[in-house]
Amino acid sequence: MNFSENFAVALRALAANKLRSALTMLGIVIGVGAVVALMALGTGATADITSQVQGAGANLIIVVPGRVTRGDQRLPGTLYYSDYDVLSKSLDNLAGIVGSFQTTGLLIYNTETVNVSVIGTMPAFASVRAYEVEYGRFIEARDRQIRARVVVLGSKTATDLFHGLNPLGRRIKVNGVSFEVVGVLKEKGGGGGFGGSADDLALVPLETAYTDLLGATATRNGKLRVTDISISAADASAVNDLMVQAERLLRRQHKLTLTEDLDFFIFSQASILSILATITATLTSFLGFIAAIALVVGGIGVMNIMLVSVTERTREIGLRKAVGAKRSNILSQFLVETLTLTLLGGVLGIGVGWLIAFIVRAANLIKAQVTPQAIAIAFAVTAVVGLLSGLYPAYRASRLNPIDALRYE
């Protein structure tokens, strides 16, 4: 008996109990489908997050205030405009640096109101955070000098406020102060990476924000504050060195000794990516584990049915042995039958998983993608499940005594 003969025998045996075979296979289909779909979702989510983080700007380093104590508690800290000043003057290999003050604001145009992030910032913001201007212009150095009441809107904010009207030159109220819209940003898409939608924001000159929007919160201890400093390294290899330099400079600025905890955080795109990658990988493997339980249950179903099948076909086994089948012949016959059942279920399951991924992608939820590795893993796991669940029934069949088996009623 070679493999193709065994396979033909297996197909005939499975076809003899179509409903039973189909239901047994369903367990495997669901298990494999779940594994493939969840892996596709995990891969898609990771890719989405990665593209968002990378979309936030090239070789980006961000400094924010705050302190982590030994109890893992996050305490507030403060960054000052002077910190920005020192960094911008002292750092090498800079592509750009920008200090910003981020707050929330109520924007009103006629009867339309929206609540968005309002960021007081500098002209370098566009290049450091990878924004482009769609219409009009960006904030310019002169705007800062004259504290111009001008605002540049994110694409979503512009649409929400103006519904297709040309926003340029129109006046809106930002927290009750009248501003002229001078520019609209190009749509970035995605969730923005660092909190909030990347397209739902309003940018004003930093100095205008200090005088007109922030009031007392603009200063602490008599010094102007910023809420974050974004640094763009000249190239990827400069990122780590820049982070070290920035930390050293700020430690001196804040008069911290070498053993004291920092009262600010410095992180890079890469470090965020690796943290997010860890989170998504954990999530994916957790979901995969749950899916694998479904697969194990399916495998138990297969083993159960194969045991029933061996009992039902005791006489057939007896006959096969009487006409010369060796133990190994019987063993391989039932193993091939089990593998046929599970691998057929596996192929269907991969199809189902792919379909789920396709629907999720089509519904614009997550860019779920079924990778070749996912298919290879699903197939390998199915084969292992098939082997494990087939081995014992096949072994039982091969050990049957032909005399007893022939007399079995």
Place this chain on the structure above:
Amino acid sequence: MNDPMIEIENVTKIYHLGDTEVRALDGVNLNIQKGEMVAIMGPSGSGKSTLMAILGCLDVPTSGTYRLEGITVDTLSDNQLAEVRSRQIGFVFQQFNLLPRTTALENVILPLTYSGVGGRRRREAGEEALAKVGLADRMRHRPNELSGGQQQRVAIARALVNDPAIILADEPTGALDSKTGAEIIGLFQRLHRDFGQTVVYVTHDPFIARHTKRVIRLGDGKVVGDERIEHPIVAGTPRPSEVALEEETRRATPGAPQPELAEAPGPGAPEQDSTRAA
């Protein structure tokens, strides 16, 4: 005739049922020559099924030796026994034991798939065997499309396909009506006569047994009779009464009481048996 196909010497088979020891065979000696047609007869519990299992290499004796065509079988491993079965032995069972949903031809060539005969040669052998049993026109039929007699003929073709040393038939007419049963016995007789096929017939039925040329009687695990039949019953002859058959049996068993010795004109003359019973 002095080179037996089957040599059984002092074979004993002991089963253990819980604490009790069952001697299914107890010192059996038996030679069967090539080309013989033999019946092994005995009531249930006489050990004939055990003897058949040993003859068929499905089981090995507890002690004693069994040589089949010169091969000492009782020392072989499971796999070697399977090898011997696939080349030397053809089984025919009471319940046919055909694979369902499988054509007659595929059923017939099943033993060849285990003895490693290749595709085309396999087909030819299957067709030849089916032709021998008169089913050349039923090769593509499945068991559920065949009558009981036809199914048993497929089973006989399956037993023939390997060109075995012996065919072991275990009550092959037991599940058939008497007319179909007679056809099957006739087929065995023809295979024996025309092809010199060695056939060992296992039955409890004296009438069936007397269709062969030699009846070996078993009782309590021992051979209690070994009778040559000069004129085997021709297949299709009506069954005589039970009384006449019993008498025949008694007469042929050495040591059994033989009250009407003078009346017996010759051993195994069936026509006379039936007339007397009428």
